[in-house]
Amino acid sequence: MSQQQTHLVHRKLDIGVQKVPKQDAGDRIQNWDETYLGFDLNAAKIEAQRCIQCPSAPCQEACPVSNDIPGAFALIEEGDILGAADIFRETSNLPEMCGRLCPQESLCEGSCVVGFAIRPDGHAEPAVTIGKLESFCTDFQRRELDGYPRPKYSAASTGRSIGIIGSGPAGLAVAEILALDGHSCTVFEFWPEPGGVLVYGIPNFKMRKQIVDDYIEYLEGLGIAFKCGVYVGRDITVDEMLDGEFDAVFLGTGAGVGNELGIEGENLTGVHRATDFLVRGNLEPDQLPENLRDVLAKPRNVAVIGGGDTSMDCVRTAMRLGAENVTCVYRRTEAEMLGRAEERINAREEGVNFDMLTAPLRIIGDESGQVTGVECQRMELGEPDDSGRRRPVPIEGSEFVIEADTVAIAIGYGADPVVPKTTEGLNATGKDLIEIDGSGRTSRKGVFAGGDNVNGADLVVTALADGRRAAEAISEYFSTLD
Numbered sequence: 190m191s192q193q194q195t196h197l198v199h200r201k202l203d204i205g206v207q208k209v210p211k212q213d214a215g216d217r218i219q220n221w222d223e224t225y226l227g228f229d230l231n232a233a234k235i236e237a238q239r240c241i242q243c244p245s246a247p248c249q250e251a252c253p254v255s256n257d258i259p260g261a262f263a264l265i266e267e268g269d270i271l272g273a274a275d276i277f278r279e280t281s282n283l284p285e286m287c288g289r290l291c292p293q294e295s296l297c298e299g300s301c302v303v304g305f306a307i308r309p310d311g312h313a314e315p316a317v318t319i320g321k322l323e324s325f326c327t328d329f330q331r332r333e334l335d336g337y338p339r340p341k342y343s344a345a346s347t348g349r350s351i352g353i354i355g356s357g358p359a360g361l362a363v364a365e366i367l368a369l370d371g372h373s374c375t376v377f378e379f380w381p382e383p384g385g386v387l388v389y390g391i392p393n394f395k396m397r398k399q400i401v402d403d404y405i406e407y408l409e410g411l412g413i414a415f416k417c418g419v420y421v422g423r424d425i426t427v428d429e430m431l432d433g434e435f436d437a438v439f440l441g442t443g444a445g446v447g448n449e450l451g452i453e454g455e456n457l458t459g460v461h462r463a464t465d466f467l468v469r470g471n472l473e474p475d476q477l478p479e480n481l482r483d484v485l486a487k488p489r490n491v492a493v494i495g496g497g498d499t500s501m502d503c504v505r506t507a508m509r510l511g512a513e514n515v516t517c518v519y520r521r522t523e524a525e526m527l528g529r530a531e532e533r534i535n536a537r538e539e540g541v542n543f544d545m546l547t548a549p550l551r552i553i554g555d556e557s558g559q560v561t562g563v564e565c566q567r568m569e570l571g572e573p574d575d576s577g578r579r580r581p582v583p584i585e586g587s588e589f590v591i592e593a594d595t596v597a598i599a600i601g602y603g604a605d606p607v608v609p610k611t612t613e614g615l616n617a618t619g620k621d622l623i624e625i626d627g628s629g630r631t632s633r634k635g636v637f638a639g640g641d642n643v644n645g646a647d648l649v650v651t652a653l654a655d656g657r658r659a660a661e662a663i664s665e666y667f668s669t670l671d
C-alpha cells in the first residue's frame with residue numbers, strides 16, 4: 190500500500206459511526222411504524238466514507254448474495270445514490286428488505302474490517318452500517334423514480350411457463366428473474382395476499398408492508414400472475430401442474446408450521462402460535478383467512494415463550510397492542526439466544542421483561558378455558574448440547590407462575606409435509622425438508638426448490654440466494670426443452 194493510500198485509510202478510520210435515528214421507545218409503542226427512521230443523504234455519505242474499500246471485500250464474501258458493497262459505497266460517497274442502488278439490484282431482488290432484515294452482525298457487518306481495526310489512540314468503532322445504507326439507497330431510488338426501476342430490456346416471450354408455489358423471498362426472486370427472461374410465471378400462495386413471511390410474519394415496525402406491496406405491484410407489471418388462497422397439495426397437486434400448463438415447478442413453500450411445546454394447556458383460549466398472533470396483531474382482518482379474522486382481545490399480561498427473533502416480534506407486537514406486562518420466557522441465558530442483539534435492545538427499550546433461565550412446565554387456565562398463567566421452572570446451565578449451546582438443567586423446587594391472559598409460543602418452525610407427500614418421486618428428509626442438488630434441482634425432473642423448505646427456518650437473504658440459484662437452473666432446464 191502506498192503512503193498516500195495508508196493516509197487515506199487512516200483518515201477513513203477516523204470517521205465516527207453515524208447513528209441511525211430511530212423513533213423514541215415511548216412513541217413507537219403507540220404506533221406500528223418502522224422503528225428506524227433511516228439515514229438522511231448527508232449521514233449516508235459520511236457513513237459510506239467509512240468503508241476503506243479493502244480489495245478482498247470480506248463483507249461481500251459474507252453476504253449470501255455477494256452484494257458488491259465497496260462498489261456501491263464508493264458511489265454513495267460521491268453522491269451517486271441511484272448508481273449505488275443499481276449495484277445492489279444487480280445481485281439482489283430484495284435489497285430494501287435485506288437491508289432492514291438481515292442479521293448483518295453475523296453476515297456482512299460481522300466481517301467488516303472497519304469494525305476490527307484499532308485506531309492509533311486505541312479506540313474501536315463499529316463496522317460500517319452496511320444494511321441500513323443498502324436500504325437507504327434503494328429506498329431513495331424508488332422515491333426518485335416513483336417506483337422500481339423499469340427493466341432495461343423487455344425479453345420476448347419464450348413460450349415456457351413455470352408454476353411457483355409460495356410467494357416468500359425464494360418464490361418472488363424466481364418469479365422476477367424468470368419473468369425478465371420472457372418466461373411465463375404464475376405464483377400460487379396459500380395466504381390471501383402474496384409476500385410469504387415478509388407479509389405474514391414480519392411486523393410493520395421492522396419493515397413497513399408498503400415496501401412488499403410496491404414490489405408485488407412491480408412484479409405484476411412484469412406480467413407475473415398471483416393466485417392466492419390456493420393450497421397446493423390439496424386444491425391442486427404438483428403432478429397436475431406439470432401434466433397441465435407448466436413446464437416446470439419451483440417449490441418455495443418455506444417452513445411455516447409453528448413448533449409446539451408439547452405441554453398441558455396449549456389449546457386454551459388466549460394461547461397462540463407465534464404466526465397467528467403476529468398476523469392478527471399486524472394485519473387487517475381482510476388480509477387474513479376467515480378463521481383468523483377475529484380481532485385479538487387487548488392483552489394485559491403477555492408471556493412469550495422462546496428467545497429468537499420471532500419471539501422478539503411477538504413481545505414487541507404485544508407492547509403495541511397495549512399490554513401492561515410483557516415477558517419473554519427463555520430457558521437459557523442471553524448468551525445462548527439465537528436472534529439479533531439489536532432486536533433485544535429495541536424490546537428492552539420498549540419495556541419488555543426477560544425471564545431468562547426459565548422453562549414453561551404447563552399453561553394454566555380457568556374453568557371457562559381461558560389462559561390465566563404459565564407455570565415455569567428455573568433452570569441452570571449444564572454441559573453443551575448438540576447445538577453447541579449449554580444445556581438448560583431444571584432446578585428442583587423452583588416452580589413459580591407467571592400471570593398471563595395471553596401466551597404466544599415462538600419456539601421455531603418446521604416445514605409442511607403436504608407437497609412432498611403429494612408429489613410423485615420428490616425426495617424429502619425425515620423433517621419434510623426437500624432434498625436438492627447444489628443448483629436447486631429436486632429428485633423430480635422439472636421440479637426445483639429453495640428457501641426454508643430446503644434449509645429449515647432460516648433467513649430472508651438465504652431464501653433469496655436459493656431462489657436466484659434455482660432461477661438459473663430453471664432457465665438452463667428450459668433451454669434443454671427447446
Ligand SMILES: Cc1cc2nc3c(=O)[nH]c(=O)nc-3n(C[C@H](O)[C@H](O)[C@H](O)COP(=O)(O)OP(=O)(O)OC[C@H]3O[C@@H](n4cnc5c(N)ncnc54)[C@H](O)[C@@H]3O)c2cc1C
Pocket residue numbers: 290291292354355356357358359360377378379380384385386387389390391395419420421422441442443444445467498499502605607608639640641642646647648649650652
Ligand atoms: C415472524 C418471523 C420473523 C422473521 N424475521 C426475520 C428477519 O428479521 N430477518 C430474516 O432474515 N429472516 C426473518 N425470518 C425468517 C424469514 O422470513 C424466512 O427465512 C424467509 O421468509 C423464508 O423465505 P421462503 O421464501 O423460503 O418462505 P416463506 O417466506 O415462508 O414463504 C413461503 C410461502 O409459501 C406458502 N406456502 C407454503 N405451502 C404452500 C402450499 N402447499 N400451497 C401454497 N402456498 C404455500 C406459505 O403460505 C408462504 O407464504 C422471520 C420469520 C418469521 C416467521
Ligand code: SF4
Pocket residue numbers: 251252253254255256258281287288291293296297298319320323650
Ligand atoms: S443482503 Fe444482507 S448480508 Fe448482504 S449486504 Fe445486504 S444486509 Fe448485508
